Amino acid sequence: MALEGRAVRGVPHLYQRPATMSTHRLPLSAVLLAGTAILLVSMVLGVAIGSVPLSPQAVLRVIADHLSGNPSNSVADAIVWDIRLPRVLLAALIGATLATAGTVVQVLVRNALADPFLLGVSSGASVGATSVLLFGAFASLGAWAVSAGSVLGALGAMGAVFLVSRQERALSPTQLILCGVVLSALFESVTSFLIFRGNPQATQAVLFWLLGSFGLATWQQLPIPAIVLAAAMTYLLAQGRSLNALALGAGSAAALGVDVHRLRRDLFIVTSLMAGVAVAVAGVIGFVGLVVPHIVRLIVGSEHRRVLPAGMLFGATFMVLGDLLARVIVAPQEMPIGVITAFIGAPLLIVLIRRRPYQYGVAG
Numbered sequence: 001m002a003l004e005g006r007a008v009r010g011v012p013h014l015y016q017r018p019a020t021m022s023t024h025r026l027p028l029s030a031v032l033l034a035g036t037a038i039l040l041v042s043m044v045l046g047v048a049i050g051s052v053p054l055s056p057q058a059v060l061r062v063i064a065d066h067l068s069g070n071p072s073n074s075v076a077d078a079i080v081w082d083i084r085l086p087r088v089l090l091a092a093l094i095g096a097t098l099a100t101a102g103t104v105v106q107v108l109v110r111n112a113l114a115d116p117f118l119l120g121v122s123s124g125a126s127v128g129a130t131s132v133l134l135f136g137a138f139a140s141l142g143a144w145a146v147s148a149g150s151v152l153g154a155l156g157a158m159g160a161v162f163l164v165s166r167q168e169r170a171l172s173p174t175q176l177i178l179c180g181v182v183l184s185a186l187f188e189s190v191t192s193f194l195i196f197r198g199n200p201q202a203t204q205a206v207l208f209w210l211l212g213s214f215g216l217a218t219w220q221q222l223p224i225p226a227i228v229l230a231a232a233m234t235y236l237l238a239q240g241r242s243l244n245a246l247a248l249g250a251g252s253a254a255a256l257g258v259d260v261h262r263l264r265r266d267l268f269i270v271t272s273l274m275a276g277v278a279v280a281v282a283g284v285i286g287f288v289g290l291v292v293p294h295i296v297r298l299i300v301g302s303e304h305r306r307v308l309p310a311g312m313l314f315g316a317t318f319m320v321l322g323d324l325l326a327r328v329i330v331a332p333q334e335m336p337i338g339v340i341t342a343f344i345g346a347p348l349l350i351v352l353i354r355r356r357p358y359q360y361g362v363a364g
Helices: 002-009 028-048 056-067 075-109 121-135 139-165 173-197 200-210 223-238 240-247 250-255 260-282 288-300 304-328 337-355
Strands: none
Touching: 028 056, 028 075, 028 288, 028 304, 056 075, 075 173, 075 223, 075 240, 075 260, 075 288, 075 304, 121 139, 121 173, 121 200, 121 260, 139 173, 139 260, 173 200, 223 240, 223 260, 223 304, 240 250, 240 260, 240 304, 250 260, 288 304, 288 337, 304 337
């Protein structure tokens, strides 16, 4: 049938566009090549610019020395390799993770204004991480304590939203959103209560962390976000056709042979893991998972095997540049990254909504 033909060929649209809008989309290879180049330039600038400015040539020389096994003991080497490079790499990983999670959540609930915060996942992760920071939970895990608390909080929030929003065996997107919003408010109040009852000396650090920061980035923090992002992207790209079908609606996806209940459950778990890891290492950072998917769909269309890799690059670049602004805009102090992403993301999203009046559904 016609619907099946459209889904199998892989171009169901997440958003219905006005008939007068151009359907032209840039080639994916060109977008990925340009996105990679922009990301690399942004990362070099992110490492070079700071309280001690360095030239791009000096940055590249330090990196080349370490890759060749001949690091120097210079001040530039310490600044680049020990401080700025792990921070920039972590920002890129978290930006890519949040953009990917936002893309998936928007498909999961079929809502163009959805992101992990909408479903309470990020709020649940913040409860777990705040418990660790204030009360020393999971202290036996050492450096992994915050990560463990954050992931467990995200999974707990995911389980609560999933169970409350189920109607018999069905998972209603509208019910999911409503339950997510309510439970998100509940988790935020729990976080505020923990801060109020916790160690006053740690409160300022927790509040700064809740607004997002990469100031404590180390090389040891990179493997887990990288592994989670790689595993999630591998799974999501393999499910590209199913994501396209789900974007058409649960009924259409089921008619095309997709196990909608299982797919939604798996997507919920994947999203929770990504959000939990992101909150664990960087705090609560908003708008990345909300704004970036909109921009990417305008450029490459709505086919998820195009949106996911492009969104990963755009999200990484957005976060690297945002972190750079956070470091220099009020130097020598540092602005929480969540303030920067909200300050940039909110006006940008308003402009996109006004210029491109989206309506969730299938393109006519």
